Amino acid sequence: MITHGPTDADAWRALSAAYDRHFQRAYHARPTNKRLSRDAEAQMAGHLADMAKLLQARFVERRVDLATLPRSPLELLADEALRVWFDSPGTNDYLRRVSHRLSALSDDLPFRVRKASEELLARHAPKPEPRRAPAAVVALVSATVGRKMPPAPRAPVLRIPTSALAHPPKPPVAKVNLP
Numbered sequence: 001m002i003t004h005g006p007t008d009a010d011a012w013r014a015l016s017a018a019y020d021r022h023f024q025r026a027y028h029a030r031p032t033n034k035r036l037s038r039d040a041e042a043q044m045a046g047h048l049a050d051m052a053k054l055l056q057a058r059f060v061e062r063r064v065d066l067a068t069l070p071r072s073p074l075e076l077l078a079d080e081a082l083r084v085w086f087d088s089p090g091t092n093d094y095l096r097r098v099s100h101r102l103s104a105l106s107d108d109l110p111f112r113v114r115k116a117s118e119e120l121l122a123r124h125a126p127k128p129e130p131r132r133a134p135a136a137v138v139a140l141v142s143a144t145v146g147r148k149m150p151p152a153p154r155a156p157v158l159r160i161p162t163s164a165l166a167h168p169p170k171p172p173v174a175k176v177n178l179p
Helices: 008-027 038-061 073-087 091-097 102-124 135-144
Strands: none
Touching: 008 038, 008 073, 038 073, 038 102, 073 102
């Protein structure tokens, strides 16, 4: 079991490798435009590394053996986030028009990583047991099942005479002949 989380450099390598793999899958070509500023790289890598640490902690919390996973939580997270991102055409087909440029990922990454984390937890972690009702509630319900209950008392109804609801007749419209 890994006792420390992934570094930003590990996260950038995993993100870059997943980007290359999914670009090849979607466009049947190698990516040509991968230039980003150092700040954008650091921000994306830092976010992915932090979310991978969180995913790893949630796997441990749900008693998932990390050794049984096909890859590290970081690689799984980067791969799933980019798989969904490449399958999306973007708003008004923007991502397809710009061929899923890496610089367009920086805005989508937090959303895609969060959704990928939820998907991976649902796929690999066992579902938590449903909450059970306390025994007193179950006993009360079972004691009343099958017995006819008396009807609830009805509140008195205030009757409004129909004449009060009717509108007074309108006076006829005067017809005037104009010269």
